[in-house]
Amino acid sequence: MAIRKIVKLGDDALRKVCKKQEKFDLRLNVLLHDMADTMYKAEGVGLAAPQVGILRRVVVIDVGDGLVELVNPEIIERSEEIQCGREGCLSLPGRQGVVTRPMRVKVRAQDRRGVPFEMEAEGFFARAVCHELDHLDGTLYIDVMERELSEEEIEGHIPEDDVEGEEDDER
Ligand code: NI
Numbered sequence: 001m002a003i004r005k006i007v008k009l010g011d012d013a014l015r016k017v018c019k020k021q022e023k024f025d026l027r028l029n030v031l032l033h034d035m036a037d038t039m040y041k042a043e044g045v046g047l048a049a050p051q052v053g054i055l056r057r058v059v060v061i062d063v064g065d066g067l068v069e070l071v072n073p074e075i076i077e078r079s080e081e082i083q084c085g086r087e088g089c090l091s092l093p094g095r096q097g098v099v100t101r102p103m104r105v106k107v108r109a110q111d112r113r114g115v116p117f118e119m120e121a122e123g124f125f126a127r128a129v130c131h132e133l134d135h136l137d138g139t140l141y142i143d144v145m146e147r148e149l150s151e152e153e154i155e156g157h158i159p160e161d162d163v164e165g166e167e168d169d170e171r
Helices: 026-041 124-135
Strands: 046-048 058-061 068-078 082-087 097-102 104-110 116-122
Touching (some): 026 046, 026 068, 097 124, 104 124, 116 124
Antiparallel strands (some): 058 068, 068 104, 104 116
16 A cells, blocks of 8 residues: 555646546555545545546545545436535645535446445535546536635635535545
8 A cells, every 4th residue: 555646736637538447456456545545644535546647437535434435436316406615626735616516416336346336425425426526537626616715715714605514625
């Protein structure tokens, strides 16, 4: 297991459409381990493979309920109900924006052995899923945000009617 370098905004890897993961081998296992280690070390709640320079459709997420590994994930259902809240990204340190996301999503993915499964995510978990899956298509939260937060707002001085929730983890 190893900590990998997280690429930052400006790196081409963040703007590519990632390829499907075809092989469920030792290399994938190592990648998933390394991505989880790297995410926890950076105190993030999610990490996508392109953020460590690997252009494959692989994501790890942990919003506090345990590690979730998603290989070749797809959102197959989005709730009409939306949520509006703050988002950051380990590839854009020190920045946050206000992003609207579905309140609930249903995801189809494969596990590290290639076994397909479906899962549902709600609230902050759904936000993390949307954010990480966007990474696999070269989309960053700054492309879809309503607006960027100022430094003062990032510190916590945000009008109540502007941002719902106190979701300030970076991912
Ligand atoms: Ni991110």
